[in-house]
Amino acid sequence: MPAAVSRFPYDDIFAWYDRHGRSLPWRYRWPEMAPVYHLWLSEIMLQQTVVATVIPYFLEFTRRWPTIGDLAVAPVDDVLAAWAGLGYYARARNLHKTAKIVAHDHAGVFPKNKQDLLALPGIGPYTAGAIMVMGYGQPGVVVDGNIERVMSRYFAIQTPLPKAKAEIAAVYADSRPDTRPSDFPQALMDFANAVCTPKMPGCNICPLASSCRGYGDGIAEQLPRKAAKPAKPRRRGVAFVAINQHGEVFVERRPDSGLLGGMTAFPSSGWTQAHRSDADAAPFDAAPFDADWQKLQPAVQHVFTHFALDMTVYVAGVHAPLPVTGSGWWQKPQPSQLPSLMRKIWKQVERHRPVNGGFKDKPSDQHGDISVILES
Ligand code: SF4
Structure with missing residues (x-):
């Protein structure tokens, strides 16, 4: 049984991050801060898919629109077309709206307080927190699904999600170090992806194992618990x-x-x-x-x-x-x-091919290999 938890061992997390943390196109290490434009772009893209998918989109967006001012004056149809494949097009529209607002009303600089960030289209509490912490180096709570997993396992939180969110945010707030504020959530996210994985977490190689309550109680893999989801209509x-x-x-x-x-x-x-x-x-x-x-x-x-x-x-x-x-x-x-x-x-x-392209009569012109097997 591990020792009772006194504080979260963030120094072990930082040591792990310094050796194994990922290099990502939008990532900077403390005390350097990521350009907020890059950070915001990556966070909006990451809301719906994984890092490997986002990287080429991020690189293409920043190549075509190197600054938020460039994105603000881009035709919205170009932005939507560049977004194709990332899904949830309302997010791309909000991205464009926010670029316009920041470029015009904030002189191209994202607000430095959470309240004004939350007023921007498509920015919710998580993204606002991420910008404050990872873009401006302010103290704040940044808890995504990865961090939820580490925290709920380390502290053996048994309350099912989403009810557990407030509890997890509270232990996260208590766990924050006084130093490297922007590195802390990013280190936890990488750690969650590489070690404290959803299935078969690497507890036998984990630097937190000696004090992890979820591991000590033998329930790490069962956490975080999730309330049963109703079937989608x-x-x-x-x-x-x-x-x-x-x-x-x-x-x-x-x-x-x-x-x-x-x-x-x-x-x-x-x-x-x-x-x-x-x-x-x-x-x-x-x-x-x-x-x-x-x-x-x-x-x-x-x-x-x-x-x-x-x-x-x-x-x-x-x-x-x-x-x-x-x-x-x-x-x-x-x-x-x-x-x-x-x-x-x-x-x-x-x-469904080939028949005759769906034409009743053979078309007079070439139309490539577009053809279908039709239901009788
Ligand atoms: S010991 Fe296991 S469950 Fe606990 S933090 Fe490490 S990998 Fe996650």
């Missing part, structure tokens, strides 16, 4: 992929607000609201034009934060120009510019 929708004789697809820009706001997408319907069944009852009401729409099997499955989606895909080969209502246009397929759901839909179309 399922929604259904329909999407329409039209391909013309030039191999172009018909796309439109989604409304600025709401899911996939402002993104280029295939016309679709029925999935953005919780209680709609018109996708089943009258699927062609949402089609962009009359065509010989053919249903693909199976439906595309996608998971959003608050619901899971079964999207039925209809495809048609058409001879443009067509009388088109709405604001859509034809373009060559550009999957990398599409949000993840639309990319999946396009993949589904590409996967």
Whole structure:
């Protein structure tokens, strides 16, 4: 049984970090501070994915827009296109809005107090804390999922998440060192990723093992405990992929607000609201034009934060120009510019081949290898 915990052994964490901590493009070591623009960018990107995925996006953003002023004057469509693949496009829109506000109202410098940071679009308590601590070297509480794991194990916190958040924040606040404020959370995050991992933590090589209560009690792997999540509701929708004789697809820009706001997408319907069944009852009401729409099997499955989606895909080969209502246009397929759901839909179309591209009659012009196996 380990000795009773007196204080968190941050000196051991720093010793580990000095030997094993990662070099990341946005990371600086105390007493140097990361440019807040870089830190903020990386934190917003990291909200939805892992470090390895974020690195190329971060490098591309900072190459194209080296300062927050450059990002502020970039067309929002360029920012959204550069964000494609990171998901949650509302975050990219908020990123752009915040860049404009900081550039115009704060002379290009992020506020140095939490209250003003929280007033910026897309900045919540965690990101504001991260900027204060890792960008400005101020004392503060920065607790992400990794730090939650280390703290709940080290102190053997049995309260399930999310209820345990306040308890974990309190022990974190008590555990902070008087020195290297910006290094402390970053050291803990790296340590959590490399040693105190979600499954099979490396307790046998851990420098904290002698005083870790979770390890001593034999429950490290069971922590942090999590309250059972209710199952996500399922929604259904329909999407329409039209391909013309030039191999172009018909796309439109989604409304600025709401899911996939402002993104280029295939016309679709029925999935953005919780209680709609018109996708089943009258699927062609949402089609962009009359065509010989053919249903693909199976439906595309996608998971959003608050619901899971079964999207039925209809495809048609058409001879443009067509009388088109709405604001859509034809373009060559550009999957990398599409949000993840639309990319999946396009993949589904590409996967089912070859017949005749969905054309009833053979098209007169070449249209590449875009073709589908159609449900009879
Ligand atoms: S002893 Fe195990 S559970 Fe405790 S901090 Fe180290 S790796 Fe994590």
